[in-house]
Amino acid sequence: MTTNPPNTQGIIGQIARIRELSNLFIELELRNVAIEGILPAHGSILNFLFQQDAPVPMKEIVERIGRVKSTVTGMIHTLEQYGYVEKLPSPEDGRVVLVKLTEKGCSLKPPFKQISKKLIARLYGNMAVEQKDSLVELLTQIEGNLQPM
Amino acid sequence: MTTNPPNTQGIIGQIARIRELSNLFIELELRNVAIEGILPAHGSILNFLFQQDAPVPMKEIVERIGRVKSTVTGMIHTLEQYGYVEKLPSPEDGRVVLVKLTEKGCSLKPPFKQISKKLIARLYGNMAVEQKDSLVELLTQIEGNLQPM
DNA sequence: CTTATATAGTTCGGCCACGAACAAACGTCA
């Protein structure tokens, strides 16, 4: 039994695998509560929309979630197809498209919070608080180190 | 100036951003040495092929890199288009397709090693050895915690 | 007011990634 994907590529591989395992976990949980059409990638958009109380321009979503415009266009389109969000023209600026959650979209908030909590719990397991803090601190450090420029 | 993508989603977001920054770094480095057609995702395949001295069946690649068959088919096809690998039928089993690096593919090994080294150096920065070890240890722990089942 | 420039979104083509369906070759067993 050789090391499957594991144990390769050092810390980079570890990071990549942790991300994938997290996504896998999320997909599984979403299926468990019978939420359809939602992928982990939608999380950043939805979480952002959850904390808005007025329709938001595309541009703002683009800036917040760190994806390019065309990607957001596609994702919003998908969310719209499934009835989670709604697009409406801005009355003030003919160029901008506003996005807002539908009822169905709003209903995702509680399960999302729940799944998020569950994921964090699962991820940390029985790790001591000092270790959690230390981990986040170290990650913050390497995230800073990798910052472009 | 609000937090762009940063500071969101806690440790999961951090992990995701670190992965993306790493990929960005790799893409930049590849461009710097004028390597075309290679994406970070190809790394696992190429690194695997680098340490083989005989043509390898698709199946083995699939097992090692942790992607499904259809994904590997596509990626190998891309690498073939760019002339980095070559596909040949197995003389022993009519079903299997063997993959081997071309000269051009082999020539990627040194720059890959170099870039890998550079990335690790950049990522850790001036972090103390004990901290690096501690970080890897903690990551190993959460990777274990996330393991399905 | 008209022209030029900037900004907001969409469209398109390419690639990774997945799952499902499929074809081809192999193995077994009768």
Next chain:
DNA sequence: TGACGTTTGTTCGTGGCCGAACTATATAAG
């Protein structure tokens, strides 16, 4: 040898993700 089931890869459809090109509206400059 012939039928059945397994194994290996490919194909196809869906979607995220990117960059480049494009449209439409808004703003600035003359």
